[in-house]
Amino acid sequence: MATELKVLNLNECKFLKRTPDLSTFKRLEILHLVLCYNLEELHPSIEKLASLIELDLTDCVSITKLPESIWNLRNMRVLDISGTHITELPDAIGMLAKLQKLRAWVCKLEGVSSNICKLTSLEELYVGYCEKLQELPELPSGLTYLSSGLTYLPSSLTYLVIAWQGQSLPHLSQLTHLKYLCLSHCHRLECVPELPIGLSELAIARCGKLKALTNLSDLKHLREFSIFESPSLEGSPDVSNFRRTQMIELGLKESRGFMGSLIFERSPRWFPWPED
Incomplete structure (x- = not known):
């Protein structure tokens, strides 16, 4: 047997x-x-x-x-x-x-x-x-x-989860196939650079020094977005250019969650948050 x-x-x-x-x-x-x-x-x-x-x-x-x-x-x-x-x-x-x-x-x-x-x-x-x-x-x-x-990022990526201890990220806009991006536990990260405009899901978690996002309003295909436990983020992200239908789909109603987090949508299904 x-x-x-x-x-x-x-x-x-x-x-x-x-x-x-x-x-x-x-x-x-x-x-x-x-x-x-x-x-x-x-x-x-x-x-x-x-x-x-x-x-x-x-x-x-x-x-x-x-x-x-x-x-x-x-x-x-x-x-x-x-x-x-x-x-x-x-x-x-x-x-x-x-x-x-x-x-x-x-x-x-x-x-x-x-x-x-x-x-x-x-x-x-x-x-x-x-x-x-x-x-x-x-x-x-x-x-x-x-x-x-x-590190070196292949242009074929569709899913990317970054846990990084530097203060900045390189431009990610060249990742034209990228649909899902998560920045998690990037404790020293201060700014998120220009992002690929084809993104459909974006999650930022426990990035304690993050102060600014860039071209969020250019992400016309964004469907899910969350910011979790990133208290240094200055003000709400700029969503002024979002189409009305996109605002409804995203549920962009600012709320103050646990530890003052901005939460615009549930955490993405595709990424299980690790414990600290």
Whole structure:
């Protein structure tokens, strides 16, 4: 029976320090090891899982490095190392040619190999709230969803979540395909520059020093807009050029929410706010 198993869930195995020999599971496609706090090592036999398409190591805080054998999993589509203590994505990351989603939220990443640009199938990259990660290399041109600090931004992006500790942002107006933008926990950010006019959803959360927005009234396609816990924002954003129908759709009635926040619309459905 083990040879036919396709999904193996070992979540919350709190006393597991090393995964067992997995070579028997020839057809395994999904392996979840979420919240295995004491897990330190993946058994080398993981390289035998030729059919594996998803590996989830979320909050395995004792893992500091991925084994070399993992880079032989050429059918991998989803890799999640969020909340781990992994510090580096090495050159071998470029071997996962079919990888579509790479999640590394709130982990100890300090560096990402330039070989990530070889992941031509990569669509979504989550490296937000990695405090030690100062920069990213050039990213695959087909990327459509990015959550990170600022770096090279592919023009193909449609979703962008920025967690940035600088005082300013570069112009984003060249991202002509961008539809959804969230600025979250940008604690030193003082001004938002010119934005892509095709935006349909904009959210700003916990940007404590933010004082000004720019071309908000030029965003003729904006449908959802929220400002949350950004108390330094001076006055209401300029919406003088919005069409009447757009004002109704946005529900632009200024209200003072928690901690004096300006709230014009609910938080976007596409972005789950992280806790402080």
